[in-house]
Amino acid sequence: MTEQTSSQNGSVATDRSGEDLETIGQDAPPAEEKAAPKPAAKKAAKKGVGPTGLKKIKTRVPVGPRERPTVIVDNLHVTYKVYATGKRATGRNAEKKGLLARTPGVRRAHEVQAVRGISFTAYEGDAIGLVGTNGSGKSTLCQAIAGLVPAKRGAVYSEANPTMLGVGAALMNDLSGERNVILGGLALGMSLDEVKSKYQDIVDFSGLKPEFLDYPMRTYSQGMGARLRFSIAASVSHQVLLIDEALSVGDRLFGQRSEERIRELRESAGTVFVVSHALPTITKTCNRVLWIDQGKLIMDGGVDEVIEAYTEAEGA
Numbered sequence: 001m002t003e004q005t006s007s008q009n010g011s012v013a014t015d016r017s018g019e020d021l022e023t024i025g026q027d028a029p030p031a032e033e034k035a036a037p038k039p040a041a042k043k044a045a046k047k048g049v050g051p052t053g054l055k056k057i058k059t060r061v062p063v064g065p066r067e068r069p070t071v072i073v074d075n076l077h078v079t080y081k082v083y084a085t086g087k088r089a090t091g092r093n094a095e096k097k098g099l100l101a102r103t104p105g106v107r108r109a110h111e112v113q114a115v116r117g118i119s120f121t122a123y124e125g126d127a128i129g130l131v132g133t134n135g136s137g138k139s140t141l142c143q144a145i146a147g148l149v150p151a152k153r154g155a156v157y158s159e160a161n162p163t164m165l166g167v168g169a170a171l172m173n174d175l176s177g178e179r180n181v182i183l184g185g186l187a188l189g190m191s192l193d194e195v196k197s198k199y200q201d202i203v204d205f206s207g208l209k210p211e212f213l214d215y216p217m218r219t220y221s222q223g224m225g226a227r228l229r230f231s232i233a234a235s236v237s238h239q240v241l242l243i244d245e246a247l248s249v250g251d252r253l254f255g256q257r258s259e260e261r262i263r264e265l266r267e268s269a270g271t272v273f274v275v276s277h278a279l280p281t282i283t284k285t286c287n288r289v290l291w292i293d294q295g296k297l298i299m300d301g302g303v304d305e306v307i308e309a310y311t312e313a314e315g316a
């Protein structure tokens, strides 16, 4: 196994070959932090889903081909440090009213606990949908799995280097689509010859008109850019691919092709994570869903049962 550890400058992979699940479990820090009240969890409790913490939830449901673990997330905590900015609150009663009276030049920091003690194991062939309301921690969880943000506590173990495909994934906006296909392919570890041999397939998959390939990417619409990024990333088989909302921006036809490609990636023994607010996309592509709320795992199970519980609790 490979342990993903991170620094501000990127991820570092450490070889953990030969370790089994139990050994990894012993590395984990002990108890979870006490959490603030969780509205969604309360609603879920009413529906009999399992109210708080991980005790009553299903964390391992046999819904896919479960032979080989590809990603183990072990009591993961991710915290952002946020520096408050804005106008200085003034007035004698500013503090009493809950306003911060700031000293000019002094920036106050507070912590956002974006992921709070999430644990699960992904297996080869799993396509895992991540659902949850805005700000629940889905993207942060993906970024931590990809090694793009550091864990405050806990760990992520991965069979291979996970590839993150997000709408914001960085290609060079001033370069043409053509150059970006080459750049993106090289960044994914292809040789120049491999990129050249796959070039036409990538362009065809993206469905972009040929003339656009000569234009700088900054002239593309958000949807066009996302299509090209997805096409580049999906042109190679990934053992672990994380897709954050990238499927929601293309048109319907491209959406269908993307969903088909995700199924192919799953079949080639990869593990795919899909973050999407579009529940039909999750239903069509995934075999398993994690419901995240306020940085915690509320439910982990088959698509139908989790989506049903989530939509009932959230009224989504």
Ligand SMILES: Nc1ncnc2c1ncn2[C@@H]1O[C@H](COP(=O)(O)OP(=O)(O)OP(=O)(O)O)[C@@H](O)[C@H]1O
Pocket: 080, 081, 082, 112, 113, 114, 132, 133, 134, 135, 136, 137, 138, 139, 140, 141
């Ligand atoms: N770079 C950052 N710096 C500070 N706080 C952040 C940062 N990114 C996310 N957060 C905070 O972390 C929490 C989780 O955010 P995250 O983007 O992971 O949620 P999400 O479920 O993906 O949301 P959405 O569905 O809206 O994309 C939120 O409270 C958010 O404000």
